[in-house]
Amino acid sequence: MNATTVNLVYLAAAILFILGIKGLGKPKTAVRGNLMSAVGMLLAVVITLLDNSIVNFEYIIAGAVLGTLIGGVMAIKVQMTAMPQMVAMLNGFGGGASLAIALAEYYAKVGEASALTETLGASPFGTGAIGVIAVLSISLTILIGAVTLTGSFVAFAKLQEWMKKDYGLPGGPIGNGALLLIGLGAIIALCLTPTNATLIIVIVIAALLLGLFLVMPIGGADMPVVIALLNSYSGIAAALAGFILGNTVLIVAGSLVGTSGLILTKIMCVAMNRSLANVLFGKMAAGGESISADEVYGGKVKSAQPEEAAMMLETAKRVVIVPGFGMAMAQAQHAVRELMDVLEARGCEVEFAIHPVAGRMPGHMNVLLAEAEVPYEKLVEMDRINPTFEETDVAIVIGANDVTNPMAREDKGSPIYGMPILHVDKAKNVLVIKRSLSPGFAGLPNPLFAMDHTYMVYGDGKKAVIDMTAALDMAD
Amino acid sequence: MDMNTIVMLLALFVLSLFLGVELITKVPPTLHTPLMSGTNAISGITLVGALLAAGSDAHSMVVNILGFLAVTLATLNVVGGYLVTNRMLAMFKRK
Numbered sequence: 001m002n003a004t005t006v007n008l009v010y011l012a013a014a015i016l017f018i019l020g021i022k023g024l025g026k027p028k029t030a031v032r033g034n035l036m037s038a039v040g041m042l043l044a045v046v047i048t049l050l051d052n053s054i055v056n057f058e059y060i061i062a063g064a065v066l067g068t069l070i071g072g073v074m075a076i077k078v079q080m081t082a083m084p085q086m087v088a089m090l091n092g093f094g095g096g097a098s099l100a101i102a103l104a105e106y107y108a109k110v111g112e113a114s115a116l117t118e119t120l121g122a123s124p125f126g127t128g129a130i131g132v133i134a135v136l137s138i139s140l141t142i143l144i145g146a147v148t149l150t151g152s153f154v155a156f157a158k159l160q161e162w163m164k165k166d167y168g169l170p171g172g173p174i175g176n177g178a179l180l181l182i183g184l185g186a187i188i189a190l191c192l193t194p195t196n197a198t199l200i201i202v203i204v205i206a207a208l209l210l211g212l213f214l215v216m217p218i219g220g221a222d223m224p225v226v227i228a229l230l231n232s233y234s235g236i237a238a239a240l241a242g243f244i245l246g247n248t249v250l251i252v253a254g255s256l257v258g259t260s261g262l263i264l265t266k267i268m269c270v271a272m273n274r275s276l277a278n279v280l281f282g283k284m285a286a287g288g289e290s291i292s293a294d295e296v297y298g299g300k301v302k303s304a305q306p307e308e309a310a311m312m313l314e315t316a317k318r319v320v321i322v323p324g325f326g327m328a329m330a331q332a333q334h335a336v337r338e339l340m341d342v343l344e345a346r347g348c349e350v351e352f353a354i355h356p357v358a359g360r361m362p363g364h365m366n367v368l369l370a371e372a373e374v375p376y377e378k379l380v381e382m383d384r385i386n387p388t389f390e391e392t393d394v395a396i397v398i399g400a401n402d403v404t405n406p407m408a409r410e411d412k413g414s415p416i417y418g419m420p421i422l423h424v425d426k427a428k429n430v431l432v433i434k435r436s437l438s439p440g441f442a443g444l445p446n447p448l449f450a451m452d453h454t455y456m457v458y459g460d461g462k463k464a465v466i467d468m469t470a471a472l473d474m475a476d
Numbered sequence: 477m478d479m480n481t482i483v484m485l486l487a488l489f490v491l492s493l494f495l496g497v498e499l500i501t502k503v504p505p506t507l508h509t510p511l512m513s514g515t516n517a518i519s520g521i522t523l524v525g526a527l528l529a530a531g532s533d534a535h536s537m538v539v540n541i542l543g544f545l546a547v548t549l550a551t552l553n554v555v556g557g558y559l560v561t562n563r564m565l566a567m568f569k570r571k
Contacts, residue, residue: 054531067551259496363508
């Protein structure tokens with residue numbers, strides 16, 4: 001197969017990836033888009049397999065079989081609530097693949113050098129600027145690939161709740177900065193002495209540790225940002241690997257993935273009113289004049305049994321359901337759908353208010369509710385649903401906390417002041433389904449819970465919703 | 477690779493970044509999770525590089541084993557990514 005044909009097929013594959021992502025612009029065209037992108041992948045792989053330089057097929061077949069088995073089982077078995085973990089793993093594997101490719105390329109070049117050009121003393125990576133660029137692409141791919149690999153596994157461990165505490169290096173950002181400097185120093189040294197394989201090992205180890213320590217101090221509720229960022233890294237690593245191999249389709253596909261992750265990262269940061277640096281290195285501000293929970297809640301919190309809550313819903317004309325991570329934890333999405341069905345059968349209008357950072361990854365709530373067969377038209381973004389709370393008879397908050405906290409709007413001294421929230425408190429009545437009054441990730445009391453028109457329905461999210469639905473179904 | 481090729485690749489990279497911004501900002505928030513898993517699958521394009529490394533006649537076990545690892549991980553991304561994205565998108569399409 002000559003190089004021109006191969007490159008033309010790579011171009012076709014790149015076009016299919018672009019059309020594939022374009023298809024994701026609408027739910028109706030999304031399945032077709034994903035298929036087009038998969039066809040592009042198939043084309044690129046098949047044409048590569050016809051390349052003359054591929055002589056060994058044992059390793060390829062073994063890897064492809066193993067990867068297909070594990071990937072297939074994961075994709076079929078994973079529960080929708082565990083999708084953040086799945087994406088975290090896939091990010092890590094992507095980074096790992098780029099890391100392995102860069103290392104293989106390095107050892108292949110150095111191996112050729114010792115066999116052929118050792119006597120000439122020339123660098124196997126080329127002379128002058130070309131040589132430096134080649135070494136830089138390899139070492140930067142290694143750096144970013146390795147950070148993505150270990151960072152993603154820490155993110156996975158946190159999402160899976162295997163790692164509940166937030167550990168960090170002594171000195172926090174300074175320790176990470178030192179690791180980064182070691183890695184960059186080794187990269188510069190490698191540019192000067194490209195055949196010194198010890199330096200490659202130093203870069204790999206520094207980057208693997210950096211990935212660990214960058215993510216370990218970050219709390220669970222900040223994971224949407226971390227996953228989006230690692231998603232971006234895995235794309236950038238792939239694009240850099242494209243520079244190593246001079247491969248166009250890797251560069252196009254990698255940069256599309258890189259921008260996708262970055263844009264999602266930015267959306268998540270804006271939705272939390274925090275800078276990326278603050279999420280990565282900072283803690284939530286401790287709050288100037290911190291308000292104690294007693295001051296906010298003292299004697300003002302009212303609770304309701306599921307049956308009483310159902311009575312409030314009986315006469316409602318419009319209900320807005322506000323889901324959060326607690327709904328995923330309680331696996332309550334199907335119960336919530338049934339509540340929606342019963343309400344709609346009574347002629348009530350039901351919509352869902354989706355905050356961008358609800359859940360543990362971008363779009364997490366949408367996927368859960370789609371699984372429970374809630375039509376996507378009913379999932380309304382924050383900016384569009386906020387003006388409608390005033391005409392809403394009952395807002396039902398299930399497993400969400402900080403994103404409904406009115407202090408973000410009203411209390412200038414509050415650490416979350418300025419964060420965009422759902423204006424749940426403007427609804428005529430509010431039901432909050434929650435186990436207790438415990439604070440959310442920001443560690444703040446939520447004045448919404450103490451408002452005159454708010455009733456707490458204590459208990460497990462799923463059970464409370466099922467009881468409410470049953471009581472409502474029995475009414476008149 | 478000569479300098480001209482490198483500059484062409486750089487141009488391709490930069491233009492793709494701009495294209496990426498245009499494409500991704502049009503994806504609605506409701507599809508952000510499938511977008512992430514779908515782009516994960518696309519980043520499995522590293523499989524192309526992995527195949528070249530694993531199949532090369534490198535006279536070096538290390539290169540082939542690294543290639544094998546890369547093929548495994550990239551295939552996992554491709555197969556896992558596309559399948560799980562398809563599973564999610566099918567749920568959105570149902571209505």
